[in-house]
Amino acid sequence: MPKVTPYQLTIAQASIGDIYASLEQTLFKMFIDRLTNHGAFPLDEDHMLQWQAEQLNKLHLVNESTIEEVSKATGIAQAKLVALFKDFGIAIANDEYSRLAKDTGKDISPGTDVDQLLNGYLKQTFLDLNNNVNQTLITTNYGQNAAMRTYQQIVKETTAQVITGLKTPARALADTIYKWRDQGIQTVLTDKGTHAWSLESYARMVITNTSGRAFQAVRDQAADDYGIDTFVMSSHPASRAACAPIQGKTVTTRYQSFRSEISGEWFESLFNHGYGEPGGTFGINCHHQKWAYVPGANTNSQSQFDPNEAIRNGNVQAKQRELERRVRKYKADADLAKKLGDADGQQHYKQLISNNQAALRQIVKDHDFLSRDYSREKVFS
Numbered sequence: 001m002p003k004v005t006p007y008q009l010t011i012a013q014a015s016i017g018d019i020y021a022s023l024e025q026t027l028f029k030m031f032i033d034r035l036t037n038h039g040a041f042p043l044d045e046d047h048m049l050q051w052q053a054e055q056l057n058k059l060h061l062v063n064e065s066t067i068e069e070v071s072k073a074t075g076i077a078q079a080k081l082v083a084l085f086k087d088f089g090i091a092i093a094n095d096e097y098s099r100l101a102k103d104t105g106k107d108i109s110p111g112t113d114v115d116q117l118l119n120g121y122l123k124q125t126f127l128d129l130n131n132n133v134n135q136t137l138i139t140t141n142y143g144q145n146a147a148m149r150t151y152q153q154i155v156k157e158t159t160a161q162v163i164t165g166l167k168t169p170a171r172a173l174a175d176t177i178y179k180w181r182d183q184g185i186q187t188v189l190t191d192k193g194t195h196a197w198s199l200e201s202y203a204r205m206v207i208t209n210t211s212g213r214a215f216q217a218v219r220d221q222a223a224d225d226y227g228i229d230t231f232v233m234s235s236h237p238a239s240r241a242a243c244a245p246i247q248g249k250t251v252t253t254r255y256q257s258f259r260s261e262i263s264g265e266w267f268e269s270l271f272n273h274g275y276g277e278p279g280g281t282f283g284i285n286c287h288h289q290k291w292a293y294v295p296g297a298n299t300n301s302q303s304q305f306d307p308n309e310a311i312r313n314g315n316v317q318a319k320q321r322e323l324e325r326r327v328r329k330y331k332a333d334a335d336l337a338k339k340l341g342d343a344d345g346q347q348h349y350k351q352l353i354s355n356n357q358a359a360l361r362q363i364v365k366d367h368d369f370l371s372r373d374y375s376r377e378k379v380f381s
Helices: 006-036 045-056 059-104 112-138 146-163 169-183 199-225 307-340 343-366
Strands: 186-190 196-198 230-233 250-252 266-269 290-292
Touching: 006 059, 006 146, 006 169, 006 199, 006 307, 045 146, 059 112, 059 146, 059 199, 059 290, 112 146, 112 186, 112 199, 146 169, 146 186, 169 307, 186 199, 196 199, 199 290, 307 343
Parallel strands: 250 266
Antiparallel strands: 186 196, 230 250, 230 290
16 A cells, blocks of 8 residues: 555645635725725725726736736646656655565566656746746736636626616625625636636636546556566545546556466456546546566555445535535635625525535435545635
């Protein structure tokens, strides 16, 4: 069993994603401060067009505040990313090389290849976050600046709702802010369904996927250095379809499956299950791991799960994750409602939080493979 556990990795990865979640919430609170602290024109029915013009003239001040917040968050995130890749990466390398030395009788130490791998993945993470998150928030081109676009839309939509008589100024501002908070400050990237990634969701995806690939690359480098192309794959009660048939099994990175002449064990080729493809086994958002496996020296002790049941469980777990996202979303909205002094909004989101937490309790109660993870329901502001 590896010394660095999947749970430890998940906590470390999530803590960096939390920085970007906090940044997003901080920016919306800054918007509220700017929009409610009027200058010459108050937020009322008689001065909406003047209020709009005044708020849009503040864009340079909003941008300056955004740059300041992004700079603070980036500094903290970069320090944590270095610790994540270097500390965990080196620990995983030492663990794997030491284990294989015992299993094979050879004595090979981690070489410079491991450092180069970790540095490469760390650099890639920096670049992805900088290009698609940081730069979209600090550019002075307000048409391309994600934060500025959000701010402008809040101002324009609030004004339109008041002028057309749909809502009072306070109600229009609050509801528009909640709407855009739910969407998140959007990056320029879109998913397969052409939905824009929010700042937080994109950051979490990059951090989790890239660090996961980096640590697997370290294990694979150890296997390569020891001349091993056979592995055992981790197993989970819930799995996606690409991984369910082979999780917990002995596998190989050869193109053809084979039976070991030493142990008689069957080694299924990962390439039969989409290995190397985004939606295949070990693809994007796959949380499985594999460790070098020496036939005759190692024993497969991974838990075995029925593939069809694991896929069904995966769908149930996806529902749990959706409920957790809703709880976080409504907590963020409730936090903004408090800052706005919106009593109705606070009560509304309090009820939504309660409803979804009740649904979470029920789904966990109904499925014994699930557990409640309160850290997934936290909001950082």
